[in-house]
Amino acid sequence: AQTVTQSQPEMSVQEAETVTLSCTYDTSENNYYLFWYKQPPSRQMILVIRQEAYKQQNATENRFSVNFQKAAKSFSLKISDSQLGDTAMYFCAFGAGYSTLTFGKGTMLLVSP
Amino acid sequence: EAGVAQSPRYKIIEKRQSVAFWCNPISGHATLYWYQQILGQGPKLLIQFQNNGVVDDSQLPKDRFSAERLKGVDSTLKIQPAKLEDSAVYLCASSLSGGEVTEAFFGQGTRLTVV
Numbered sequence: 001a002q003t004v005t006q007s008q009p010e011m012s013v014q015e016a017e018t019v020t021l022s023c024t025y026d027t028s029e030n031n032y033y034l035f036w037y038k039q040p041p042s043r044q045m046i047l048v049i050r051q052e053a054y055k056q057q058n059a060t061e062n063r064f065s066v067n068f069q070k071a072a073k074s075f076s077l078k079i080s081d082s083q084l085g086d087t088a089m090y091f092c093a094f095g096a097g098y099s100t101l102t103f104g105k106g107t108m109l110l111v112s113p
Numbered sequence: 114e115a116g117v118a119q120s121p122r123y124k125i126i127e128k129r130q131s132v133a134f135w136c137n138p139i140s141g142h143a144t145l146y147w148y149q150q151i152l153g154q155g156p157k158l159l160i161q162f163q164n165n166g167v168v169d170d171s172q173l174p175k176d177r178f179s180a181e182r183l184k185g186v187d188s189t190l191k192i193q194p195a196k197l198e199d200s201a202v203y204l205c206a207s208s209l210s211g212g213e214v215t216e217a218f219f220g221q222g223t224r225l226t227v228v
Contacts, residue, residue, distance in 0.1 A: 004155075035216070043202060045156075045219035091155050100146060100169060101217055103155035 023092030131193035138207030
């Protein structure tokens with residue numbers, strides 16, 4: 001069974017600064033996908049970024065980028081130029097083959113002015 | 114493109130009562146998920162449908178929870194009888210793929226409070 005661990009329950013950052021959220025996972029699969037989802041107070045989970053394990057290049061979506069270390073089973077999310085609207089719970093998720101997504105417990109990110 | 118629709122948004126019931134949640138996935142999405150998210154935790158899968166067949170219901174408390182997906186489109190999740198520990202947000206999600214995991218799109222969830 002896969003496990004996803006997010007060791008930071010809460011993080012704070014000031015507007016315009018950069019913050020990195022950590023995620024580690026455990027799996028015996030070789031081909032899989034990793035995701036970061038954002039859940040604002042409205043509760044709707046929104047996909048932030050996705051990484052295929054077979055790709056060595058780290059995924060980037062505007063201000064969001066990942067540092068994917070397959071050997072270390074690490075998948076961190078870097079948010080550059082943080083904005084107030086980035087305040088939310090962030091969940092790391094793992095998916096492989098035909099199984100469902102497995103989520104971590106989440107990191108609450110607070111962006112302050 | 115319309116997103117995943119869920120209703121109701123909020124529900125308060127007394128313990129031992131029954132409740133039902135409804136989900137309408139994105140059109141054409143073959144896979145539908147129901148997740149339970151307890152406050153402060155990540156979503157936990159309750160059941161996964163592929164079209165109208167069940168792929169995974171290993172974490173569904175079958176003595177009180179049931180779910181169906183008629184005609185491979187809409188789905189309902191029922192709890193009967195409810196317990197205090199069922200208080201949570203119930204999230205429905207759907208994905209396009211015919212099986213292999215891809216991006217899941219989520220609805221806004223139903224917040225259930227059992228008193």
